[in-house]
Amino acid sequence: MADLRINLAGIESPNPYWLASAPPTNSGYQVQRAFEAGWGGAVWKTLGEPIINTTARFAAVGFNGKKVAGFNNIELITDRPLEVNLKEIYETKKRFPNHAIIASLMVEPNREKWHEIVKRVEDVGVDGLELNFGCPHGMAERGMGAASGQQPDLVEAQTMWVKEAAKTPVIVKLTPNITDITVTARAAVQGGADAISMINTINSLAGVDIDTWNTIPHVAGKGAHGGYCGPAVKPIALNMVAECARNPHINVPISGIGGISAWRDAVEFMLMGAGGVQVCTAAMHHGFSIVEDMIDGLSNYLDEKGISSVQEIIGKSVERYSDWGNLDLNYRIVARINNDVCINCNKCHIACEDTSHQCIDMLTDPNGQKYLEVREDDCVGCNLCSIVCPEDGAIDMIELPQEQPPMTWNERQAVLAGYKDNEREAAK
Amino acid sequence: MSNGNRAFISLQDLQRNFDEVKSGLTPAEARDESNRCLYCYDAPCIQACPTGINIPSFIKKIASGNLKGSARTIMESNPVGASCARVCPTEELCEGACVLNDSTKPIMIGDLQRYATDWAIKNEQTLFKAGEKNGLKVAVIGGGPAGLSSARELALLGYEVTIFEAKEKAGGLNTYGIVSFRLPQKVSLWEVQQVEKLGVKIKTNTMIGRDIQPEEILANYDAVVLAVGMSKVPMLRIDGEDLVGVHDAIQFVEETKTKELSEAYIGKRVAVIGAGNTAIDAATCSVRLGAENVKILYRRTQEEMTAYDFEFEFAKQDNVEFRWLTAPKRIIGDEKGHVKQLECIRMQLGEPGADGRRGPAPIEGSEFLLEVDVVIKAIGQTRFTDLIESFGLEHQWGTVKVNLETYQTSNEKVFAAGDVIFGDGQGEAMVVTAAQQGKKTAYAIHQALKNSIIETA
Amino acid sequence: MSASQEYFEEKEKIDFLFYRGFRVTRVTENLDGAAVEFERTGAAGQEKEVLHLQTADARKYFSSILFHQQRNLTPAE
Numbered sequence: 001m002a003d004l005r006i007n008l009a010g011i012e013s014p015n016p017y018w019l020a021s022a023p024p025t026n027s028g029y030q031v032q033r034a035f036e037a038g039w040g041g042a043v044w045k046t047l048g049e050p051i052i053n054t055t056a057r058f059a060a061v062g063f064n065g066k067k068v069a070g071f072n073n074i075e076l077i078t079d080r081p082l083e084v085n086l087k088e089i090y091e092t093k094k095r096f097p098n099h100a101i102i103a104s105l106m107v108e109p110n111r112e113k114w115h116e117i118v119k120r121v122e123d124v125g126v127d128g129l130e131l132n133f134g135c136p137h138g139m140a141e142r143g144m145g146a147a148s149g150q151q152p153d154l155v156e157a158q159t160m161w162v163k164e165a166a167k168t169p170v171i172v173k174l175t176p177n178i179t180d181i182t183v184t185a186r187a188a189v190q191g192g193a194d195a196i197s198m199i200n201t202i203n204s205l206a207g208v209d210i211d212t213w214n215t216i217p218h219v220a221g222k223g224a225h226g227g228y229c230g231p232a233v234k235p236i237a238l239n240m241v242a243e244c245a246r247n248p249h250i251n252v253p254i255s256g257i258g259g260i261s262a263w264r265d266a267v268e269f270m271l272m273g274a275g276g277v278q279v280c281t282a283a284m285h286h287g288f289s290i291v292e293d294m295i296d297g298l299s300n301y302l303d304e305k306g307i308s309s310v311q312e313i314i315g316k317s318v319e320r321y322s323d324w325g326n327l328d329l330n331y332r333i334v335a336r337i338n339n340d341v342c343i344n345c346n347k348c349h350i351a352c353e354d355t356s357h358q359c360i361d362m363l364t365d366p367n368g369q370k371y372l373e374v375r376e377d378d379c380v381g382c383n384l385c386s387i388v389c390p391e392d393g394a395i396d397m398i399e400l401p402q403e404q405p406p407m408t409w410n411e412r413q414a415v416l417a418g419y420k421d422n423e424r425e426a427a428k
Numbered sequence: 429m430s431n432g433n434r435a436f437i438s439l440q441d442l443q444r445n446f447d448e449v450k451s452g453l454t455p456a457e458a459r460d461e462s463n464r465c466l467y468c469y470d471a472p473c474i475q476a477c478p479t480g481i482n483i484p485s486f487i488k489k490i491a492s493g494n495l496k497g498s499a500r501t502i503m504e505s506n507p508v509g510a511s512c513a514r515v516c517p518t519e520e521l522c523e524g525a526c527v528l529n530d531s532t533k534p535i536m537i538g539d540l541q542r543y544a545t546d547w548a549i550k551n552e553q554t555l556f557k558a559g560e561k562n563g564l565k566v567a568v569i570g571g572g573p574a575g576l577s578s579a580r581e582l583a584l585l586g587y588e589v590t591i592f593e594a595k596e597k598a599g600g601l602n603t604y605g606i607v608s609f610r611l612p613q614k615v616s617l618w619e620v621q622q623v624e625k626l627g628v629k630i631k632t633n634t635m636i637g638r639d640i641q642p643e644e645i646l647a648n649y650d651a652v653v654l655a656v657g658m659s660k661v662p663m664l665r666i667d668g669e670d671l672v673g674v675h676d677a678i679q680f681v682e683e684t685k686t687k688e689l690s691e692a693y694i695g696k697r698v699a700v701i702g703a704g705n706t707a708i709d710a711a712t713c714s715v716r717l718g719a720e721n722v723k724i725l726y727r728r729t730q731e732e733m734t735a736y737d738f739e740f741e742f743a744k745q746d747n748v749e750f751r752w753l754t755a756p757k758r759i760i761g762d763e764k765g766h767v768k769q770l771e772c773i774r775m776q777l778g779e780p781g782a783d784g785r786r787g788p789a790p791i792e793g794s795e796f797l798l799e800v801d802v803v804i805k806a807i808g809q810t811r812f813t814d815l816i817e818s819f820g821l822e823h824q825w826g827t828v829k830v831n832l833e834t835y836q837t838s839n840e841k842v843f844a845a846g847d848v849i850f851g852d853g854q855g856e857a858m859v860v861t862a863a864q865q866g867k868k869t870a871y872a873i874h875q876a877l878k879n880s881i882i883e884t885a
Numbered sequence: 886m887s888a889s890q891e892y893f894e895e896k897e898k899i900d901f902l903f904y905r906g907f908r909v910t911r912v913t914e915n916l917d918g919a920a921v922e923f924e925r926t927g928a929a930g931q932e933k934e935v936l937h938l939q940t941a942d943a944r945k946y947f948s949s950i951l952f953h954q955q956r957n958l959t960p961a962e
Contacts, residue, residue, distance in 0.1 A: 264493060286467050289485070296497040301494075391456070392456055
């Protein structure tokens, strides 16, 4: 069986699955249950000045009858006194010395306040700190969370203050509610962060009740934006992790967060550069026991690939992620329909006909049997038909031999510069 | 999927008729169905499974693409889980307990279980590793579901296990007694192989009393598991039972799984006596062997019939006729000694007897003749009483007496599980129950012997 | 006319000019595509041709040829 242990910036855990700082890590009781179920670590629900929550805190977005495709919350950080949390962290760590406990922290952007909380949580034996610069609601109005996480200078300064006091590794948790996450990630690195984690939740409104005209959720008839997470946000999170992982200036480990629900998601995040992952929504939907398959599936995957340690896969796909301008314009794929598998729903035809390049013909063979065929010369290889196809194996995207050797957009523009008037002029 | 309608019966290619009738789920079906599971906490399906398979977990693993993990979750709790996926009365067990019965429709747990175990069979997976040897030896007599299950658990606990199996192959009822079109032999043999891979020795063609004596076993092993199941069908005790064309249902089914299929039944008229699951199996086998007409005769009514509902439905789809309140009185042969007719008598039900079932009584003068070529007896099974007695075990009409907590017999070194303890108020005759009893005997043995492990270590 | 047909026609024109010894001297890309100027000096003196390429595949094609010509001309350093 493959070794699932990870070491993220010096924080060790028996497997890469940590519970993210969120409702599941609110108390010692919960975190201990999670460790019993098999979770490798937990980022304690954010510690800070205890807040007051509303009732009606969560809402979910379903998709075509499936519940919780996305999840929205307006719950804030811990509402319990620091002393109580610290006592429970201490007890939990004592019971589970080999599991990672990371304290998530959020205080005002004030050096002394950061120093004070860092000292107090480190005294009870946490393995690391995670600075919550991402919470998008409630705390932001008070100048904390996302409000400070959206300003690179504040990220850098606060990270520096924490590093002045911290003895354990410091992870900076970043908000996705920003144009370019690599900017704040670099600020965190410049501030001395040992690692970064992403993404926190995305500003969201789950819905509007079309009968009552209330927001979903609403608090006594009023709503406020929440933070979006769950399976729906995974592609956004994965991109942000990948952008940071491939940025040469961001050379610290990444803890991946965002829509991770099963072992495959974890593999994807780790291939894209995450040194470990954090999970919340999936546990809230199904309970802590889901980690059993996450561990088992990951372990079987690694065994099948002949990989002895999960750490070996970290970042293996990063070099395959680049800018659009570096993609080969001469690479060609086309759709091919396997008529013996096709169930003739014609969804590919209409998708192509109405919304792509009109290259799937509806034909009738000599026996009067209807069939679909791709005119490969006209197919631009967009994948749409295979995306809408409901039947496994009915449409394959086939690689064609290249007519021309590889050439990227950047290479094309460079060579054409020599043939263009304006650029010739500029060169003179 | 091809279930639902009567199978096409080919008279040219009988083997085809014995192909598994129900096709497995396609990957797309398995994906959709597994994603429909709610992943309940403290799930009622787990409670309803005699072996306690963590059903939501194995289904989640199908959904996540962890098929090896899924198969392991199934087989961990049930060493004959691949067979049970096909033969369990799921609507009475896991699927009957599914919470979705109250909202939409239950998850097809049996089919998903088959999907995961079929994957493991196809991909030649080895799911378990033997425990570190603890120096103790256990003999398991009988390589059927109970014996295999017990041997598997004991091997995981580090015991050196030897199975003594009278037949050519292990697997018991799953290998020989359940019709191929419901349970292909290769499924059962894969389960046997999984147990063998743990270092369990299986001595086949080895009969107690003939090839090895009970005393020898009792002397050479630290514990013994008696899991010999049941024997052949008893005599009807009517005239003509020795005529050519009278068969024992168990042997009849076994022949369809071990020999080339006989063409002797094509166009024949068959009467099956009894209405348990074996009777149904014999009837549907007859149909698949090309019999023109197959009747099941039962002296009570559909109400008292012991066959599962789905078996009954299956037989009806095969055009098997059911004659209730009908008992055989005499088998009449022709001049060559072949079955020619069956004399029957109509019955009526009296007051409920001690077992709660209403007893049948013949209606005087209601005799009638059925034109038949074949009579198959399926009125239950006899016991290996001699074998039980050769071990000196207490029993009641061949049902070995055990402590239902420990499965210990009157000889504290001998434990018993499966059909050998079924009856007389003890347990149920399902494969899945036998598997669970096998596991429990293993744990009971470990409980009894673990102190001696510490001493030897 | 199908998109591929438009491309094949433009490609044919490009190939024909290259075949006749023309070389690209100037490229102007604008909202309507690419104007590619070809020249050759032969017996008849300086000849000039302009192709107005509209299809994406043709614009990719001629530039790909230029790119690989240049790559082959540039000695490995």
